[in-house]
Amino acid sequence: MPEQxxxxxxxxxxxxxxxxxxxxxxxxxxxxxxxxxxTRNNQKIDELRRRIPSFTCIxxxxxxxxxxxxxxxxxxxxxxxxxxxxxxxxxxxxCPHLGSHGCEVYNERPLICRLFGxxxxxxxxx
Ligand code: SF4
Numbered sequence: 001m002p003e004q005x006x007x008x009x010x011x012x013x014x015x016x017x018x019x020x021x022x023x024x025x026x027x028x029x030x031x032x033x034x035x036x037x038x039t040r041n042n043q044k045i046d047e048l049r050r051r052i053p054s055f056t057c058i059x060x061x062x063x064x065x066x067x068x069x070x071x072x073x074x075x076x077x078x079x080x081x082x083x084x085x086x087x088x089x090x091x092x093x094x095c096p097h098l099g100s101h102g103c104e105v106y107n108e109r110p111l112i113c114r115l116f117g118x119x120x121x122x123x124x125x126x
Pocket of ligand 1: 062064065066067068095096097098099102103104105106109110113
């Protein structure tokens with residue numbers, strides 16, 4: 001096992017701990033800086049939603065549903081599902097927000113779900 005270094009180095013020379021901590025160590029996002037980023041990302045999501053052509057799915061249709069990836073900000077808009085619910089959905093190549101009557105989070109569904117059916121290469125067959 002390689003030796004773990006406790007000090008930052010620059011070109012092999014030890015750096016002053018305070019300077020290294022200030023300059024090199026990634027800072028956790030917190031406070032107003034984090035809120036600024038979240039606000040900007042949420043505004044971007046809203047802007048992208050507006051740019052996607054309006055499209056209303058047939059109620060109950062889930063042809064395009066499956067495991068989807070979404071940003072943290074989009075996930076934060078959805079009800080929390082347990083890890084077990086995510087695992088079951090993934091094992092069935094489904095989505096934890098898909099219910100017996102279709103998408104249970106339709107108004108807040110992620111961008112990838114909104115795009116399906118709106119682009120020439122992803123046309124809705126229904
Ligand atoms: S979020 Fe809704 S539309 Fe998107 S995959 Fe899940 S159930 Fe389908």
